[in-house]
Amino acid sequence: MRDYISRHISAVYVTDAKGNPAPSALVDExxxxxxxxxxxxPRATGxxxxxxxxxxxxxxxxxxxxxxxxxxTSYSVSPKNLPGVTLxxxxxxxxxxxxxxxxVVTVGAHNTHPTPALMTFTLxxxxxxxxxxxxxxxxxxxxxxxxxxxxxxTHFADAASYAVxxxxxxxxxxxxxxxxxxxxxxxxxxxxxxTNGTGQSVSDSFTLxxxxxxxxxxxxxxxxxxxxxxxxxxxxMTVADNxxxxxxxxxxxxxxxxxxxxxxxxxxxxxGGVTSVRFxxxxxxxxxxxxxxxxxxxxFVMQSLGSCTLQSALGGDPTxxxxxxxxxxxxxxxxxxxxxxxxAGVVTWRRNGELxxxxxxxxxxxxxxxxxxxxxxxxxxxxxxxxxxxxAAPFKYYxxxxxxxxxxxPGVLSDNDRTNLNAYVRAKxxxxxxxxxxxxxxxxxDSGAVIHIV
Amino acid sequence: xxxxxxTITGSVKTPxxxxxxxxxxxFQLSDLDYEAGEIIVANPIAATVDPENGDFSVALWxxxxxxxxxxxxxxxxxxxxxxxLPGLKSVYIRASDTPKTMEDVAFETKxxxxxxxxxxxxxxxxxxxxxxxxxxTTAYLIRG
Numbered sequence: 001m002r003d004y005i006s007r008h009i010s011a012v013y014v015t016d017a018k019g020n021p022a023p024s025a026l027v028d029e030x031x032x033x034x035x036x037x038x039x040x041x042p043r044a045t046g047x048x049x050x051x052x053x054x055x056x057x058x059x060x061x062x063x064x065x066x067x068x069x070x071x072x073t074s075y076s077v078s079p080k081n082l083p084g085v086t087l088x089x090x091x092x093x094x095x096x097x098x099x100x101x102x103x104v105v106t107v108g109a110h111n112t113h114p115t116p117a118l119m120t121f122t123l124x125x126x127x128x129x130x131x132x133x134x135x136x137x138x139x140x141x142x143x144x145x146x147x148x149x150x151x152x153x154t155h156f157a158d159a160a161s162y163a164v165x166x167x168x169x170x171x172x173x174x175x176x177x178x179x180x181x182x183x184x185x186x187x188x189x190x191x192x193x194x195t196n197g198t199g200q201s202v203s204d205s206f207t208l209x210x211x212x213x214x215x216x217x218x219x220x221x222x223x224x225x226x227x228x229x230x231x232x233x234x235x236x237m238t239v240a241d242n243x244x245x246x247x248x249x250x251x252x253x254x255x256x257x258x259x260x261x262x263x264x265x266x267x268x269x270x271x272g273g274v275t276s277v278r279f280x281x282x283x284x285x286x287x288x289x290x291x292x293x294x295x296x297x298x299x300f301v302m303q304s305l306g307s308c309t310l311q312s313a314l315g316g317d318p319t320x321x322x323x324x325x326x327x328x329x330x331x332x333x334x335x336x337x338x339x340x341x342x343x344a345g346v347v348t349w350r351r352n353g354e355l356x357x358x359x360x361x362x363x364x365x366x367x368x369x370x371x372x373x374x375x376x377x378x379x380x381x382x383x384x385x386x387x388x389x390x391x392a393a394p395f396k397y398y399x400x401x402x403x404x405x406x407x408x409x410p411g412v413l414s415d416n417d418r419t420n421l422n423a424y425v426r427a428k429x430x431x432x433x434x435x436x437x438x439x440x441x442x443x444x445x446d447s448g449a450v451i452h453i454v
Numbered sequence: 455x456x457x458x459x460x461t462i463t464g465s466v467k468t469p470x471x472x473x474x475x476x477x478x479x480x481f482q483l484s485d486l487d488y489e490a491g492e493i494i495v496a497n498p499i500a501a502t503v504d505p506e507n508g509d510f511s512v513a514l515w516x517x518x519x520x521x522x523x524x525x526x527x528x529x530x531x532x533x534x535x536x537x538x539l540p541g542l543k544s545v546y547i548r549a550s551d552t553p554k555t556m557e558d559v560a561f562e563t564k565x566x567x568x569x570x571x572x573x574x575x576x577x578x579x580x581x582x583x584x585x586x587x588x589x590x591t592t593a594y595l596i597r598g
Contacts, residue, residue, distance in 0.1 A: 004557060005561070008558070008561070008597055008598075009576075009595050009596065009597060009598075010579070010597070010598040011579070011595075011596040012569075012593060012594065012595055012596070013582065013593070013596070014590075014592075014593050014594070
């Protein structure tokens with residue numbers, strides 16, 4: 001037949017899938033060309049085999065090599081003995097039964113011609129990717145508490161190893177166990193990364209707060225020169241018909257007084273479950289019994305009341321006068337020029353010991369009333385002497401919250417006192433955040449915070 | 455109605471390279487078929503034979519002209535001593551305006567199987583280039 005073709009046939013054409021006539025070979029079953037003398041090698045005529053990545057126990061894959069090559073009578077795969085990789089006739093099967101590091105696999109198509117046609121692809125079989133099966137719990141501890149041990153395998157699945165960051169910060173991993181130390185104060189976020197045998201990873205984070213332990217018996221009375229008004233102590237309060245007319249200090253010389261019955265706060269407030277004084281949000285406030293020091297830090301423990309006009313009381317009403325709206329529940333009596341008001345602003349504001357820098361009234365509101373939970377606020381002011389009231393700004397903005405304690409500190413609250421104060425309110429009111437003892441100071445200018453007293 | 459006819463020629467030799475002394479060559483269809491309203495029956499067709507050199511010639515109805523198109527011819531050779539031998543059993547003749555040799559017919563029969571599932575068409579380069587459109591289901595073998 002080859003002789004006939006060589007004498008009578010000069011070419012073969014077929015029409016390809018796009019409708020274009022294309023030269024073609026005419027080969028016999030052994031891959032021997034019938035148009036030219038000699039044997040044609042197999043040719044790769046099908047689509048390349050794409051790189052393949054699977055996971056142990058995952059989907060199988062099959063490739064028909066006959067669709068990849070033309071003119072082949074047999075096929076091969078290399079390297080041989082890859083786990084789960086088999087070749088039967090022209091069908092290559094990958095059953096991901098074991099981990100295979102990325103490996104270049106060569107499949108060959110053969111006939112009696114010495115040159116095979118080859119295709120390569122990269123085969124990877126990964127271990128099962130690790131997953132988070134139970135979020136790592138946040139930890140709130142006190143200095144000196146026992147170490148917490150977490151079995152990480154109860155939080156991650158299919159992990160071979162673990163790592164934690166940051167390192168050297170009281171959280172360590174040994175094998176599959178996480179150890180959390182409460183040896184020192186901390187307030188940080190830790191990330192645990194779980195990695196499987198093929199390098200795939202997943203991570204989860206948790207917050208660790210290790211609070212200082214208050215000095216035994218410490219109370220705000222220990223703050224030098226401070227006036228401590230404890231509205232959870234009924235002995236210090238003058239109450240009639242559930243209205244509070246006076247709160248005497250447990251230390252220091254400043255009292256809270258309201259002689260007008262209609263403006264007297266109520267005695268049925270609660271902060272962290274502790275009975276305290278309630279400012280109704282409807283023109284209830286106290287006057288300070290004497291002028292505050294010119295430079296003072298006013299601290300108070302409060303819990304907002306969702307039903308009261310807290311936004312107006314603390315955040316002000318921007319429809320009235322945005323530049324003068326109060327953002328703290330402290331008020332000056334009498335007319336003061338806006339310039340003086342602005343210069344008398346709060347230097348720093350800390351909530352639960354952490355510096356705050358709200359840029360809008362809305363964010364200030366959120367900071368004052370985090371989830372309606374009890375919180376400790378600390379306002380350091382440079383011109384506090386003009387402040388004469390607590391619970392209201394000048395007749396327009398009224399606090400809607402329960403207040404448990406007010407502490408007026410001459411000058412600046414020391415780091416040590418702050419640590420003790422935060423530990424004290426945490427133990428008494430369940431305020432869960434840890435004090436931050438940074439001395440970083442934010443100013444209205446550089447922080448963007450706008451906390452004005454009018 | 456006239457039906458298609460294709461002239462087939464052949465020359466017969468012995469394995470010893472001598473002219474075969476054949477006295478007859480017959481072709482018989484494997485089954486009946488239809489063309490142009492006619493039934494093509496399977497009666498034997500005798501070729502014209504030159505007893506001196508074994509050359510023969512015969513006009514046959516081409517199998518691919520049939521409505522079914524799947525009939526075949528079986529050949530039989532007769533010799534001067536009265537004996538006969540079966541020849542090719544599955545000869546498929548494609549229509550052609552020009553005479554074909556038996557070798558052409560044999561090649562086309564084999565080639566049709568080789569290019570399956572393509573249809574086979576053997577033609578000249580000029581005939582191929584004049585085709586428009588080219589059928590995507592056909593393999594074109596260029597004679598030349």
